Amino acid sequence: MTEAGLTLQIRILPNSSKNEIITGDGFLKIKITAQPIENKANKALIEFLSKQLKVPKTKIQIVKGETSKDKTLFFKVDGHKKAEIITRLTK
Numbered sequence: 001m002t003e004a005g006l007t008l009q010i011r012i013l014p015n016s017s018k019n020e021i022i023t024g025d026g027f028l029k030i031k032i033t034a035q036p037i038e039n040k041a042n043k044a045l046i047e048f049l050s051k052q053l054k055v056p057k058t059k060i061q062i063v064k065g066e067t068s069k070d071k072t073l074f075f076k077v078d079g080h081k082k083a084e085i086i087t088r089l090t091k
Contacts, residue, residue: 005059006075006082008089013069014041019048023090042066049073053085 008028016031023029034044042062050057055077065071075085 005077006085007063008073008075009070010073011070012041012045019044021052021089028089039066045071053088055081055085 010028010030013029013031014034014036016033018031019033020031021028022031030045030048032041032044032048034040046057046060046062049055049060053075055075059076061074061076063072063074075082077085
């Protein structure tokens with residue numbers, strides 16, 4: 001966590017049968033139905049997380065791993081929303 005937001009490392013699993021969040025193995029995995037072609041999976045990831053976490057898409061950035069399955073995401077949120085995001089992702 002940072003004062004300006006929350007940084008998370010995730011692994012994306014594109015071309016999956018459904019969009020879902022999987023916890024375990026010390027890594028947060030997110031299944032996305034979009035294919036990893038022409039940035040479609042990254043856009044679908046941000047859209048999915050935006051809906052799941054109830055934050056605007058503009059508040060979520062991929063700061064590392066644009067072309068990799070392992071990504072670092074940054075959420076531009078305040079302290080109250082940080083706790084809510086962590087709770088929703090780790091359910």
